[in-house]
Amino acid sequence: MEASSSLPHLSHMTQACSTRLNSAEVSSGSGGGGKRRWSAMEMLSMLKVGYTILRSETPATDLVNTFMDWAARRSLMLLAVFLPPYYVYKLTTSAFKAAAPEDVAGKVVLITGASSGIGEQIAYQYAKKGARLALVARREESLHEVAAKAKDIGSPDILVVAGDVSNPEDCQRFVQTTVEHFGQLDHLVNNAGVANVCWFEEVPDVADFKQVMAVNFWGAVHPTHCALPHLKKSGGKIFVKSSAAAVLAMPRMSFYNASKAAVLNFFETLRIELRNQVGITIATPGWIESEMTKGKHLSKEGTEEVDQDMRDSQVxxxxxxxxxxxxxxxVDAICRGRRHLTVPTWYRAMFLWRMLAPEVADISQRLFYRRTAGSRGNQEKARRFLEATGVKGMLQPSSLQSSDIKRT
Known part of the structure; x- marks a missing residue:
């Protein structure tokens, strides 16, 4: 738009706004049930934006974005009006869901990463509720041990399928096998995961860490893609385990953090796309008793190792x-149809610090995870400090001190 061609329009706009200003009330708070009158300051602000747009010689898209910037800042004031009734609505719906959780007795639940840790315990929780289970992991022998215990707890029917979630063919196979065996699929629990603990700069070859994304991200996406038609048919639910690290960006876990952030955003998007056809619950847990917190992780070479000194330094x-x-x-969150879950809940405060004061969050993490030349010595010092002060027994379950960790 040429500046000269804008002047006639600017003249009309200025004249109109001047007329409107003359008739405007300085305060818009007075008056009864009549129409709201624009304040003088609001009219001046609108005139300024209009003048900027008309005098501009920039492309139309830039002009639109200039206006949207102005409008977006002012729309934030609506939050003061919107948030109170919104949270009343949230509390009301939460109360209704708490009063009537889903009864999963007889329903079919497929759990990946079910051979140990959180996945194993999820299987037991569903078994207590009488659900039928399909347990998936690479370690078939461990799966049979979990299946036997789940059956004793109360699951009427359990299917064990060895499979690798990073393999698309395996994902198709274990989903299809589950549907063929039970005739339906009601809940999909994406739990499998792998973590790295190393400084990014010390990694010899970043290609060695493709497996982190393959297991954590694609290992949730592939099963979901295969199971979705069956879940839509049953009006089922999807659970996916992201991590607090997706928000907090934990040092020494860069690949893991990125994979979990991808999981979080992918399933947030999928929830919007699916509308209400399939429920989605996303968990962002902190440090949980598992093989990872027992010291099992990927080293800087991308190989699996068990290093409890490194674990003590990281945790x-x-x-x-x-x-x-x-x-x-x-399981309670899934049955109640909750969108998000954070365990322990105090991590939510850390999420707010990361969002509202990111510089402060960065400084605190740099202090907590200091990088020095004697990193191995620091790991040993961390372990000795935890043991000498007796804090370790208070902060970590006794199982974390066990050397009995399942491999591959």
Whole structure:
């Protein structure tokens, strides 16, 4: 738009706004049931924006974005009006859901990563409720052990399927096998995961960490894609385990953090796309009793190792939640149709710090995870400090000290 061609329009606009200003009330708060009158300041602000647009020689898209910037800032004031009734609505709906959780007795639940840790405990929680289970993991022998215990707890029918969630063919196979065996699928629990603990700069070859994304992200996406038609048919639910690290960006876990952030955003998007056809619950747990908090992780070479000194250095003074407690909260959240779950709940305060004061969050993490030349020595010091002060027994379940960790 040429500046010269804008002047006639500007003249008309200025004249109209001047007339409107002359008739406007300085305060819009007076008056009864009549129409709201624009204040002088509001009219001046609108005139300024209009003048900027008409005098501009920039492309139309830039002009529109200039207006949207102005409008968006002012729309934030609506939050003061919107939030109170919104939270009343949230509390009301939560109360209704709490009063009537889903009865999963006889329903079919497929759980990935079910051979240990949180996945194993989720299987037991569903078994208590009488659900039929399809247990998936790479370690078939461990799955049969979990299946036997789940059957004793109360599950009427259990299917064990060995499979690798990072393999699309395996995902198709274990979903299809589940549907063929039970005739339906009601809940899909995406739980499988793998973590790395190493400084990014010390990694010899980043290609060694493709497996982190393959297991954590694609290992949830592939089963979901295969199971979705069956879940839509049953009006079922999807659970996916992201991580607090997706929000907090924990040092030494860059690949893991990225994969869990991808999981979080993918399933938020999927929830919008599916509308209400399939429920989706996303968990962002903190440190939970699992093989990872027992010291099992990927080293800087991308190989699996068990290093409890490194675990003590990474987990530090953060309390570790028992897997059973976490699984109980997860199954309860799924049955109540909750959108999000954070265990333990105090991590939500850390999420707010990360969002509202990111610089402060960065500084605190840099202090907590200091990188020095003697990193191995620091790991040993962390372990000795935890043991000498007796804090370790308070912060970590006794199972974390066990050397009996399932491999591959």
């Amino acid at each position: 530090g003074l953060f309390p570790v939640v028992r897997a059973e407690r976490c699984a109980e909260a997860i």
